[in-house]
Amino acid sequence: MSFPYKHVLLVGATAGIGKAMAHRLVQEGVKVTAVGRRQDRLDEFVTTHGANKTSAERVDIADSNAMPKFAAEYIPISDDTSITSLFQSTIINLAEPAKWDMQAIHNDVSVNFTSFVNLTHAFLPFLLNKRSKTSLIYTTSHLAYIPAAGLSGYSASKAALSSFILCLREEPRNSSIKVIEVSLPVLTFLGELHDYMGPAGRELGMPVSDFTDAAFAGLAAGKDEVLVDDLADAGTAVEKLSQTVGERRSACNGLSKMLRGGKD
Ligand SMILES: NC(=O)c1ccc[n+]([C@@H]2O[C@H](COP(=O)([O-])OP(=O)(O)OC[C@H]3O[C@@H](n4cnc5c(N)ncnc54)[C@H](OP(=O)(O)O)[C@@H]3O)[C@@H](O)[C@H]2O)c1
Numbered sequence: 001m002s003f004p005y006k007h008v009l010l011v012g013a014t015a016g017i018g019k020a021m022a023h024r025l026v027q028e029g030v031k032v033t034a035v036g037r038r039q040d041r042l043d044e045f046v047t048t049h050g051a052n053k054t055s056a057e058r059v060d061i062a063d064s065n066a067m068p069k070f071a072a073e074y075i076p077i078s079d080d081t082s083i084t085s086l087f088q089s090t091i092i093n094l095a096e097p098a099k100w101d102m103q104a105i106h107n108d109v110s111v112n113f114t115s116f117v118n119l120t121h122a123f124l125p126f127l128l129n130k131r132s133k134t135s136l137i138y139t140t141s142h143l144a145y146i147p148a149a150g151l152s153g154y155s156a157s158k159a160a161l162s163s164f165i166l167c168l169r170e171e172p173r174n175s176s177i178k179v180i181e182v183s184l185p186v187l188t189f190l191g192e193l194h195d196y197m198g199p200a201g202r203e204l205g206m207p208v209s210d211f212t213d214a215a216f217a218g219l220a221a222g223k224d225e226v227l228v229d230d231l232a233d234a235g236t237a238v239e240k241l242s243q244t245v246g247e248r249r250s251a252c253n254g255l256s257k258m259l260r261g262g263k264d
């Protein structure tokens with residue numbers, strides 16, 4: 001199988017994983033519309049690859065009021081599927097309530113979860129009307145399943161997004177929209193996610209090129225759950241995780257069917 005989508009709207013394409021995936025997709029012949037807030041980086045992306053293969057939209061997806069306008073302006077000029085790849089993470093020691101940054105915790109949930117619900121809501125009518133294959137691709141984290149103390153807001157926001165993805169596969173069912181979750185471990189790279197740790201933060205985990213290879217292979221193979229493994233730990237942790245994810249999905253399917261009165 002090959003990557004089935006011709007045009008991808010990629011949120012979070014100005015840094016880290018999103019930037020790496022954006023470049024990879026262009027190399028694979030996919031047209032990419034990059035989304036982010038930093039105009040200079042969006043311009044650089046289009047300049048690097050050319051306006052016939054790429055375009056860019058400067059949007060703050062945390063601004064819920066901007067989403068309907070963004071979709072309304074973007075949809076008439078596009079023929080798209082969407083990849084979403086974005087994050088907000090805050091380190092908080094729950095043992096010290098006096099130091100909790102409440103604004104930061106709410107921000108994690110708002111950017112990582114609420115903004116994607118808003119984005120999905122704004123684009124769903126367009127995607128539902130499309131006859132060609134289309135998809136919503138969300139980036140989560142293994143922390144959605146195994147939360148990390150210290151990253152409570154981030155872990156909870158990814159768990160919420162992962163639950164939302166499961167529900168979105170049930171309703172609407174039998175549509176032409178494929179709802180895909182790409183879940184990943186910690187990556188080593190150019191990204192800014194672990195900058196709070198200082199220089200060591202950029203040396204953690206899996207190399208980004210291994211991630212883009214694995215994520216692209218999973219997407220091209222038509223998977224709707226792409227659990228990217230840390231190659232240093234290949235075949236062990238991810239196998240257990242796959243089992244947990246599979247059991248959760250089948251329980252969700254069963255519960256949803258029961259709530260539909262047993263209808264398929
Ligand atoms: N890095 C890891 O080890 C790791 C591990 C597991 C999961 N993930 C997941 O992978 C995804 C990407 O992570 P990353 O490490 O690549 O992050 P990153 O390097 O910080 O990049 C985040 C991207 O999101 C954009 N962005 C942030 N807030 C935005 C907003 N309000 N509106 C529009 N764009 C916004 C940023 O662009 P602007 O600043 O230009 O807006 C940037 O392009 C996230 O979903 C993250 O949770 C990462």
